[in-house]
Amino acid sequence: PTVSAVGPHFSHSATGAAAAPHEVPEPRSARPPRPTRQRARRGRIAQRFVPHELRPVTLRDELTELGEAFRAYQQRAEPDLAILADLHARKAKAFSAWAEVTADTGLRLDAERAEQAAATARLQHLHRSGQAPEGDGPAVTRLLTASAQWNHARAVLTHVADHAPLPGPEARLLVVMLTLRTAQSGVGNLVGQDLKGLPLPDPEHLVGQLVESGWLDIAGTVDELIASRPENPTRIGVPSLTPDENDPGPFTFGRKMRPKLSGWAQRVVGEKKLRKAKTTADARLLALALATGVSLDGQLGPEGEGLGPEALSSWCAIDPGDLPELVDRLTAADWLTEVAVTDTAVTGRLTERVLPLSCPLT
Incomplete structure (x- = not known):
C-alpha cells in the first residue's frame, strides 16, 4: 500500500480497546515525626525555684501556681487584703509541707513568717471593712495610711535617685528633704533649723553647691538662710520641679498630700533612736529605703x-x-531584726516600733 508522505506514520497503532493508563507508583510513606520534648515548667516562689522532681506532684503544682498568683497580685491596680491574706495562708501551708518533705529549716521559718503575714493582712482587712473583732486595735496605725500615699513616697525617692544633682549621701539626703519641701509647686519655705536638724557636717557648703549647680534657688544668701527662723523663713525654689503649661512636673499628688509626705520623711530621718545613735546621712537614707520596701x-x-x-x-x-556595716547600725538602733545580708539580698523585717513609719509594697 501507498504510504502518505504527510504526517507521522506509526508502525504499531492501537487496535480495539484504549491502551491502559500509565500507573504512577505510590509515594513512600512519610517517616513519622519525632515526638517533641516539652520542657517542664519550672516554678518560682519567694526567690526559690520549685524542683520539678519535687513530690508529691500536687505540692509542686501548688507552689508553682502560688508563685504565679503572688506575681499576678503585684500587678493589681489596687490592693485587696482579703486576697493577700489567702495567698499568705496558702504559702504558709505549702511551705510547711515543703519543709516536711525536704527537712529544710529555712522553709519552715518562711512558713511561719507567711502565717504571720496572713494574720496581719486578714486583721487589716477586717479593720478597713469595719468588721474588726471587738477589743482588737488596728494591726498597725501608720503615719501614711493609704496605698496611694505609699506609692507617692516611693515616687519621690525614685525621682531623687534618678535626678540627684550632686554625689554623696549628705547631698542626696538634703535633696530628698528639699524635694519634699518644694514638690507639687516647685517652691517652698525653709529655715535654718531644717538644715541643722539633718546629719550634715557642712550644710552651708552643700546648699551653696546646690545653688551653684542651678538645682536650687534661694532668696538671699546662704548665710541668711542658715540664720532664718520660723517667723521669717527663706523662700526657696527648685526649677526642675516647677510646673508650667507644657510640663505639669514629675509628681501627681496635690497640695494637701505634699506636707503629709514631707512630714513622714522628717519623722523617718529624725527618728529618735537614729538621732540618739548619731547615725550619718547614709544610715538615714537606708531607713527611708527600708521603710518604703517592706x-x-x-x-x-x-x-x-x-x-x-x-x-x-x-x-x-x-x-x-x-x-x-550600715545594716548593723540600723539593727543596733532597733530598726531591723532577723537580718541577713548576702550577695543577692538583704532580708529581715522592720521592728514593731517603726512599723507605723512604713509604706508597704501592696
Missing part, C-alpha cells in the same frame, strides 16, 4: 524576698562593701 507585716521586699544590695547601696550613695 510587706504589710514589715518583711523586707515583696513576699519577704528581701531587697537587692546593689540597689540599696546605690540609693545610699555608698560602696556596696559598706552596706553590711
